Amino acid sequence: MERTASLKALKAVVTGIGAVSRLTGRGGGAVIGGKVALTLDKGALPKLAAGRSLYLVSGTNGKTTTTALLAAALGTAGPVVTNMTGANLKPGLVSALAGDLESPVAVLEVDEAALVQVLVDTTASVVVLLNLSRDQLDRYGEVRLAAQKWRTSLGARPEIHVVANCDDPLVVWAARAAGSVTWVSTGQRWRIDATSCPNCGGRIIWAGDEWKCSCGLARPEPEIEGGGDDVVVGPRSFPVQLQLPGRCNAANAAMAVAAARMAGVDPESALAAMVGIANVAGRYREVNIGPASARLLLAKNPAGWNEILDFLAAPPAGVVVAVNARGPDGYDTSWLWDVDFERLEGRPVIAAGERALDVAVRLRYAGVPHEVCADALVAARRLPPGKVELVANYTAFQTVLGAVGG
Amino acid sequence: MAETPARPGDSAVRVALLYPELLGTYGDRGNARVLVQRLAWRGLPAELVEAPWGEPAPASCDVYVLGGGEDSPQASAAAALIAEGAVHRAVEGGAAVLGICAGFQILGRSFFGPDGEARDGLGLIDCTTARRAQPRIVGEILVEPDPGTRLPALSGYENHAGLTDLGPSASPLGRVEVGVGNGDGTEGARQGRAVGTYLHGPVLARNPALADLMLSWIVGDLQPLDDAEVTELREERRRFVAAEQARRAARRPRRWRRGWPPYRRTMSSTARPSAANFSV
Numbered sequence: 001m002e003r004t005a006s007l008k009a010l011k012a013v014v015t016g017i018g019a020v021s022r023l024t025g026r027g028g029g030a031v032i033g034g035k036v037a038l039t040l041d042k043g044a045l046p047k048l049a050a051g052r053s054l055y056l057v058s059g060t061n062g063k064t065t066t067t068a069l070l071a072a073a074l075g076t077a078g079p080v081v082t083n084m085t086g087a088n089l090k091p092g093l094v095s096a097l098a099g100d101l102e103s104p105v106a107v108l109e110v111d112e113a114a115l116v117q118v119l120v121d122t123t124a125s126v127v128v129l130l131n132l133s134r135d136q137l138d139r140y141g142e143v144r145l146a147a148q149k150w151r152t153s154l155g156a157r158p159e160i161h162v163v164a165n166c167d168d169p170l171v172v173w174a175a176r177a178a179g180s181v182t183w184v185s186t187g188q189r190w191r192i193d194a195t196s197c198p199n200c201g202g203r204i205i206w207a208g209d210e211w212k213c214s215c216g217l218a219r220p221e222p223e224i225e226g227g228g229d230d231v232v233v234g235p236r237s238f239p240v241q242l243q244l245p246g247r248c249n250a251a252n253a254a255m256a257v258a259a260a261r262m263a264g265v266d267p268e269s270a271l272a273a274m275v276g277i278a279n280v281a282g283r284y285r286e287v288n289i290g291p292a293s294a295r296l297l298l299a300k301n302p303a304g305w306n307e308i309l310d311f312l313a314a315p316p317a318g319v320v321v322a323v324n325a326r327g328p329d330g331y332d333t334s335w336l337w338d339v340d341f342e343r344l345e346g347r348p349v350i351a352a353g354e355r356a357l358d359v360a361v362r363l364r365y366a367g368v369p370h371e372v373c374a375d376a377l378v379a380a381r382r383l384p385p386g387k388v389e390l391v392a393n394y395t396a397f398q399t400v401l402g403a404v405g406g
Numbered sequence: 407m408a409e410t411p412a413r414p415g416d417s418a419v420r421v422a423l424l425y426p427e428l429l430g431t432y433g434d435r436g437n438a439r440v441l442v443q444r445l446a447w448r449g450l451p452a453e454l455v456e457a458p459w460g461e462p463a464p465a466s467c468d469v470y471v472l473g474g475g476e477d478s479p480q481a482s483a484a485a486a487l488i489a490e491g492a493v494h495r496a497v498e499g500g501a502a503v504l505g506i507c508a509g510f511q512i513l514g515r516s517f518f519g520p521d522g523e524a525r526d527g528l529g530l531i532d533c534t535t536a537r538r539a540q541p542r543i544v545g546e547i548l549v550e551p552d553p554g555t556r557l558p559a560l561s562g563y564e565n566h567a568g569l570t571d572l573g574p575s576a577s578p579l580g581r582v583e584v585g586v587g588n589g590d591g592t593e594g595a596r597q598g599r600a601v602g603t604y605l606h607g608p609v610l611a612r613n614p615a616l617a618d619l620m621l622s623w624i625v626g627d628l629q630p631l632d633d634a635e636v637t638e639l640r641e642e643r644r645r646f647v648a649a650e651q652a653r654r655a656a657r658r659p660r661r662w663r664r665g666w667p668p669y670r671r672t673m674s675s676t677a678r679p680s681a682a683n684f685s686v
Contacts, residue, residue: 134431142431192430334433337439358639361612361635362436
């Protein structure tokens with residue numbers, strides 16, 4: 001009785017603060033409500049998570065989308081609570097869970113650095129590990145350290161089942177410590193962060209999809225294969241028909257299919273539920289900005305950018321590259337030099353965002369003619385009318401969403 | 407520093423990017439790109455040679471670039487380069503070498519490995535990296551170069567734990583205005599045609615004059631290029647650093663401003679001009 005009362009109090013705090021935050025134009029309120037709840041009750045997260053079947057999704061890229069896909073899949077079996085807006089730190093999780101005390105299943109996107117503490121605070125059933133690559137080095141430190149932390153905390157919780165990407169050596173090394181693992185192949189192509197073995201420092205030898213190190217760390221045999229037109233589970237093949245573009249989203253779907261199987265949702269029903277998703281927290285959304293028909297795309301790091309370059313509309317479609325360097329983006333813009341911006345050649349391009357000049361210098365050396373316009377929306381209007389790809393990193397994307405109403 | 411070209415001008419200038427999988431965490435591959443492109447814009451033939459780990463390092467390049475990396479890959483890269491000896495031979499033959507962050511430490515006499523134990527470096531710069539900063543040093547950095555280099559201010563981003571002490575044969579690249587650098591108020595090192603620095607950004611993208619200085623060692627005097635865009639970026643970074651300094655000064659409690667306890671981020675003892683008055 002007392003427990004129920006305190007949960008209801010947390011819910012009241014989160015919904016009340018959220019409403020105030022929205023009314024006063026301070027944003028969606030998911031984070032501030034959770035922060036206040038955590039101030040009032042430091043143990044809010046374990047209380048709110050208790051008794052639910054918890055699915056955590058983490059990794060450098062694809063967290064928000066995979067969370068949405070998995071929530072849709074599990075939604076076919078019963079009510080699901082989720083934090084689909086990308087608020088993936090502790091306050092965001094608290095806020096999501098407090099907003100829905102009833103749903104027995106929770107699908108939560110968790111920041112890769114926050115995962116360790118969330119695993120301590122909750123009794124997760126399944127953890128989905130997507131990938132690890134260089135991102136925000138000034139905040140997370142080096143990517144190998146992140147893998148080490150995952151590895152240690154999964155080793156301490158053998159009852160957790162892990163769904164892991166077998167094409168990412170850092171993920172494999174971390175997941176090897178878990179009690180049980182479903183390996184999924186995703187056709188991931190970003191390999192530069194894992195040429196030296198996370199286990200021994202030796203050289204990882206790649207041959208096609210296979211990889212191995214002399215210390216014994218090697219690509220596990222996948223139980224589920226994805227990243228292409230089908231998700232292959234054993235002898236059966238299931239066509240993937242997403243509205244979301246690109247290899248990366250086919251891979252995200254395969255990861256979600258694998259996690260949904262743990263809840264007894266079969267791949268066919270899971271994939272059917274995913275078809276309905278057209279955009280995720282504003283990503284992939286198409287909006288008219290003046291004469292531009294703009295598709296909003298989020299790219300926060302080199303691996304994410306290189307996936308997007310694969311499906312970017314062909315010339316003459318224009319491209320806005322909007323980059324900020326606030327806390328959530330990382331203050332260091334050096335990562336722009338790990339992106340193959342040379343591939344934008346032939347398209348009209350505008351460098352935008354608070355760090356438009358860093359983008360401009362990068363584009364100049366890439367041999368891509370461009371203009372500079374800090375405001376991404378003004379930039380979209382300046383491009384030739386028609387199809388525009390507006391690619392922004394985290395806070396630049398939030399600014400755009402705020403302006404177009406999202 | 408020697409200004410005479412070390413090579414006849416007709417063959418392409420070869421820029422080697424060493425082990426980008428090990429030493430390329432912070433976009434430092436951009437330095438090699440900048441060197442090659444700045445020659446190409448001037449009509450000088452240039453070639454980027456990527457040297458993957460596990461294959462013999464190219465022997466006859468004109469400039470070698472080593473980027474930043476994590477502790478364990480850094481140790482692997484140093485061990486491979488020492489075993490090969492190709493970079494030593496090239497530098498003896500007049501090639502230039504640029505090391506960033508972990509790459510800078512590798513160029514020195516020793517650095518600490520992932521286990522904290524000392525590892526041998528290439529010994530091309532008289533310096534050692536044995537001290538570790540706590541917490542890690544992360545932030546914008548602004549450096550006033552040694553007047554002998556005739557370079558304008560160096561702008562970059564630093565992200566490192568190691569602190570580097572220079573020996574008598576090496577000179578610092580400059581004096582830290584904002585940031586930490588080597589840890590004693592100096593930043594980077596140069597010795598002959600070897601240059602080391604903690605600056606990412608990448609350093610040559612943000613500081614084209616440093617790129618041209620290194621290229622001039624290989625090809626002699628260079629005509630100026632249109633660097634309007636990067637000049638604008640440098641101005642913007644300078645304003646940012648000045649504003650950040652002002653914010654920090656305003657936040658600092660009174661007793662800190664009097665100098666006790668000595669919690670100053672930079673450790674230079676001489677009078678320090680503020681970033682706002684500092685020409686880039």
